[in-house]
Amino acid sequence: MSPFLAEWWDLRDLGNLVGAILEWISERGAPDWVTYVLSGIVGIVAVLLWAILSQLAFIWIERRVLGRMQVRLGPNRVGPWGILQPLADALKVLAKEMVTPRNADRVLYWLAPILVVVPAILVLAVFPFSPGMVVADLNVGVLYIVAVTSTATIAVFMAGWSSSNKYSLLGAMRSVAMLISYEVVQVLALLAVPVFTGSMRLGDVVAWQDNYNAWLVFLQPLGLLAFIIASAVEVNRSPSDIAEAESEIVAGYHTEYGGIRWGMFQLAEYVAGFAVAATIVTLWLGGWTLWGLEEWVPGWLIFLAKLYGTFFLFIWMRGTLPRIRIDQLMGFAWKFLLPLMLLNVLLAGLEKVVWTETGASAGLVLPAFAVLNFALTAALIVGWGAIAGGLSPRMRAKRPLLVREVGGIYYQPLP
Numbered sequence: 001m002s003p004f005l006a007e008w009w010d011l012r013d014l015g016n017l018v019g020a021i022l023e024w025i026s027e028r029g030a031p032d033w034v035t036y037v038l039s040g041i042v043g044i045v046a047v048l049l050w051a052i053l054s055q056l057a058f059i060w061i062e063r064r065v066l067g068r069m070q071v072r073l074g075p076n077r078v079g080p081w082g083i084l085q086p087l088a089d090a091l092k093v094l095a096k097e098m099v100t101p102r103n104a105d106r107v108l109y110w111l112a113p114i115l116v117v118v119p120a121i122l123v124l125a126v127f128p129f130s131p132g133m134v135v136a137d138l139n140v141g142v143l144y145i146v147a148v149t150s151t152a153t154i155a156v157f158m159a160g161w162s163s164s165n166k167y168s169l170l171g172a173m174r175s176v177a178m179l180i181s182y183e184v185v186q187v188l189a190l191l192a193v194p195v196f197t198g199s200m201r202l203g204d205v206v207a208w209q210d211n212y213n214a215w216l217v218f219l220q221p222l223g224l225l226a227f228i229i230a231s232a233v234e235v236n237r238s239p240s241d242i243a244e245a246e247s248e249i250v251a252g253y254h255t256e257y258g259g260i261r262w263g264m265f266q267l268a269e270y271v272a273g274f275a276v277a278a279t280i281v282t283l284w285l286g287g288w289t290l291w292g293l294e295e296w297v298p299g300w301l302i303f304l305a306k307l308y309g310t311f312f313l314f315i316w317m318r319g320t321l322p323r324i325r326i327d328q329l330m331g332f333a334w335k336f337l338l339p340l341m342l343l344n345v346l347l348a349g350l351e352k353v354v355w356t357e358t359g360a361s362a363g364l365v366l367p368a369f370a371v372l373n374f375a376l377t378a379a380l381i382v383g384w385g386a387i388a389g390g391l392s393p394r395m396r397a398k399r400p401l402l403v404r405e406v407g408g409i410y411y412q413p414l415p
Helices: 003-010 014-027 032-069 086-093 106-126 142-151 151-163 166-197 204-211 223-234 259-286 301-318 326-360 360-390
Strands: none
Touching: 003 326, 032 086, 032 259, 032 301, 086 166, 086 259, 106 142, 106 151, 106 259, 106 301, 142 166, 142 204, 142 259, 142 326, 151 166, 151 259, 166 204, 166 223, 166 259, 166 326, 204 259, 223 259, 223 301, 223 326, 259 301, 326 360
16 A cells, blocks of 8 residues: 555544644644643534534535425525525524514523533534544543533523513423423433443443444334434424424524524534434444444544434434424323333343343343344333323323313214
8 A cells, every 4th residue: 555545544533633733733842731722622623613514514405305305395596406505594694683682681691592502512522433533532421411411401491581572481481391301311211321331431332332243222222212202302303393383482482582693593403413413323323333344434434424314314203293282292201201211221220230140142142132122112112102091092082171161162073
């Protein structure tokens, strides 16, 4: 292999390029703290550029895909095939006037959009795009994800309360109720992964899946399904985008926001969606590994391909599933998902103990666990749904409840 090809092949891990630049700076006599600060700045700038460019691309992709699903064209005027439409939308948002309501709490009103974006950006720091491409390789990466993402709830309520708008306040209150409810489900779904792998470091979770040639999607299907549902609520994606139910409460907690402030809320939702997809790829889909293909293809390309494919799932859900009511969404979290996640964590711990105590080989135990977990996932969903009454027509109301009690007129349907 020629020196040029050897150098290019070494760049299959972009961390090598950054390391070479920092080493060159250090050799020129720069202090250690300069190298440390520059490494952080390079990582932050790279993550921000990737997130912003990916958002612009997926705004166009999502609108085009939804247009095709709804038998229409989607954006097709600005630029060839409409690819410049996201840029035009961004320029429009930047040019719009930012109005502050007269009775708003100005400090909190201005601070809320910033506090919504910051956690979405910070959580990207711990995801390993490849073995050497991670901004902060924390040994408590799973806990970091849970802790950082939960702070967005405060910013959402700040935005609704500080606007001095009753619709914004109602939207913020229902958003906070939804976020808190599904954060419990999300945490329990994430907890099963460290229980099974024995580590909360994201790199170790990826290495565990690579060592045993077993993605956790085959060993934790119920946890992944619940995490996808809970994450759709957390990032305000259909069918659970009730906080932005335009036909009910105008636009939710950010009704009074316009211009770049509104754009920051949209940026936070997209970046949080990428963070959710990165979490799924890292914890359940093997991260940058693909059964040996990472030896020939750059790991970060494999990671991004998995991430974009996972994010496409949320676009598909938006174009397929109708929006559900708030009471149905809350009941689904507490009555259906929460008991199943408790059982899932218990099952993961039990399987880990059985594997450790018996000392059986991974080639024998893991396929058995995979078959067992898929069977239990189907049985628990159908069985618990039947017990909860969701699948039983006898449990459904035959007529509107409390009609006679509130003085309404009830018409007996014709036989």
